Amino acid sequence: xxxxxxxxxxxxxxxxxxxxxxxxxxxxxxxxxxxxxxxxxxxxxxxxxxxxxxxxxxxxxxxxxxxxxxxxxxxxxxxxxxxxxxxxxxxxxxxxxxxxxxxxxxxxxxxxxxxxxxxxxxxxxxxxxxxxxxxxxxxxxxxxxxxxxxxxx
Amino acid sequence: xxxxxxxxxxxxxxxxxxxxxxxxxxxxxxxxxxxxxxxxxxxxxxxxxxxxxxxxxxxxxxxxxxxxxxxxxxxxxxxxxxxxxxxxxxxxxxxxxxxxxxxxxxxxxxxxxxxxxxxxxxxxxxxxxxxxxxxxxxxxxxxxxxxxxxxxxxxxxxxxxxxxxxx
Numbered sequence: 001x002x003x004x005x006x007x008x009x010x011x012x013x014x015x016x017x018x019x020x021x022x023x024x025x026x027x028x029x030x031x032x033x034x035x036x037x038x039x040x041x042x043x044x045x046x047x048x049x050x051x052x053x054x055x056x057x058x059x060x061x062x063x064x065x066x067x068x069x070x071x072x073x074x075x076x077x078x079x080x081x082x083x084x085x086x087x088x089x090x091x092x093x094x095x096x097x098x099x100x101x102x103x104x105x106x107x108x109x110x111x112x113x114x115x116x117x118x119x120x121x122x123x124x125x126x127x128x129x130x131x132x133x134x135x136x137x138x139x140x141x142x143x144x145x146x147x148x149x150x151x152x153x
Numbered sequence: 154x155x156x157x158x159x160x161x162x163x164x165x166x167x168x169x170x171x172x173x174x175x176x177x178x179x180x181x182x183x184x185x186x187x188x189x190x191x192x193x194x195x196x197x198x199x200x201x202x203x204x205x206x207x208x209x210x211x212x213x214x215x216x217x218x219x220x221x222x223x224x225x226x227x228x229x230x231x232x233x234x235x236x237x238x239x240x241x242x243x244x245x246x247x248x249x250x251x252x253x254x255x256x257x258x259x260x261x262x263x264x265x266x267x268x269x270x271x272x273x274x275x276x277x278x279x280x281x282x283x284x285x286x287x288x289x290x291x292x293x294x295x296x297x298x299x300x301x302x303x304x305x306x307x308x309x310x311x312x313x314x315x316x317x318x319x320x
Contacts, residue, residue, distance in 0.1 A: 085170070092204075107249070108283075108284075108285070109284075111248065111284040111285045111287075111288050112248045112249055112250075112285055113245075113248070113249045113285055114245060114249075114256075114260070114283040114285050114286055115163060115282065115283055116256075116257075116260045117245070117249055117251065117255065117256065120255070125196070125200040125201065125204060126162060126196045126200070127162075127166055127196060127197065127200055127201040127204075127206060127209075128204075130162065130163050130166040130167065130170075130282075131166065131170055133163070133282060134166065134167045134170045134171065135170075137167075137308060138171070
């Protein structure tokens with residue numbers, strides 16, 4: 001879902017190819033997402049596209065996160081909690097600081113802030129922010145780097 | 154073919170984190186002179202060392218000491234350098250919805266270094282990650298009619314270095 005959310009829309013074949021997962025698994029997951037309404041289908045000619053509409057998913061008042069807004073643009077940043085840089089950042093700065101980074105990443109992906117400004121806002125070094133950005137790049141399928149992501153201005 | 158490469162902190166941190174710093178050093182040595190401003194040294198060596206990333210800081214410091222990237226302070230004597238840096242600062246601050254002073258002049262030392270060298274007739278490649286900086290720099294350079302600066306997204310270079318045989 002993070003992949004489709006970040007890409008905006010994709011065919012099941014693209015999902016299978018880019019993520020390297022079996023076709024049967026793709027369809028099984030999509031069926032579950034259609035049922036929950038998190039993913040929608042649309043036809044483009046003969047091709048069936050899967051789309052995750054622009055959304056804000058809010059995590060509030062959990063044990064470790066006071067508040068965090070997830071969007072199609074920062075969902076992969078949230079996933080970076082499991083990468084080496086993500087785990088290190090959370091270990092040093094705490095989960096709430098990571099949640100703040102995730103929110104700032106949405107702004108970053110809309111080309112409205114820089115790594116230096118993010119670091120200043122988080123009260124951390126640019127080095128730490130660049131490590132996180134590097135790990136997000138490493139978990140971003142290459143096809144997404146060139147894709148037009150949904151962008152709320 | 155560029156006559157100078159201006160290297161940002163993001164490239165060096167990325168290369169070290171992806172374990173291709175040695176390959177990057179080789180790449181930079183085989184091309185035109187690579188330069189970076191003092192701010193890049195602070196962000197990649199001094200600051201990480203001060204917060205416990207000593208091993209990474211040492212590897213990047215070694216790259217500077219090897220001469221693969223020379224530290225060069227920007228020169229603001231040419232008023233166009235200051236004008237461009239200030240306009241890029243304002244542009245980034247506007248986009249971020251922050252006051253102008255939130256973006257420090259020192260944040261844009263790589264821009265100053267690139268413009269300074271382009272104004273001397275050099276072809277300059279500037280390598281960084283931030284898209285907001287790219288948008289603003291392109292806009293200001295177009296507005297000021299400055300040529301000779303190419304903005305490079307280094308991600309494909311890192312991928313290429315990652316797949317090169319070590320040696």
